[in-house]
Amino acid sequence: MRRTTLFTALLALAVAPAAQATMPMVKKAKDLGITQIENCKSCHAEKNTKDSLNEAGKWMIEQKAARKAAECDVAWMKEYYAKKK
Numbered sequence: 001m002r003r004t005t006l007f008t009a010l011l012a013l014a015v016a017p018a019a020q021a022t023m024p025m026v027k028k029a030k031d032l033g034i035t036q037i038e039n040c041k042s043c044h045a046e047k048n049t050k051d052s053l054n055e056a057g058k059w060m061i062e063q064k065a066a067r068k069a070a071e072c073d074v075a076w077m078k079e080y081y082a083k084k085k
């Protein structure tokens, strides 16, 4: 079961590599009213790649795995910032 999910997730990444990059996470955060997310640096470190993430960005990756989601959802960040308080 886990293997199948992982395979599906990898397949989704391979088939649509540009989907994440074009997804305007900052805009989505603003729409959701997550004021802590101001720009790319809210989740990314030096570079805006998936290998250069800060604490918040890494948390998103962890959540993706924990929730067995196909891709990251900015809405999860509400929980992240709620826990930080």
Ligand code: HEC
Pocket (backbone or CB within 6 Å): 017, 018, 020, 021, 024, 025, 026, 029, 037, 039, 040, 041, 042, 043, 044, 048, 049, 050, 053, 056, 057, 058, 060, 061, 064, 071, 072, 074, 077
């Ligand atoms: C809410 C946190 C967050 C914000 C804000 C954010 N990113 Fe990301 N970004 C991520 C995460 C998490 C990943 C890794 C996604 C994954 O692997 O599922 C990522 C991945 C990427 C990637 C790699 C995509 C790929 O599939 O290889 C690019 C490029 C990127 N972001 C650019 C940006 C740019 C440019 C901005 C600012 C406009 C931005 N990001 C803002 C969290 C964020």
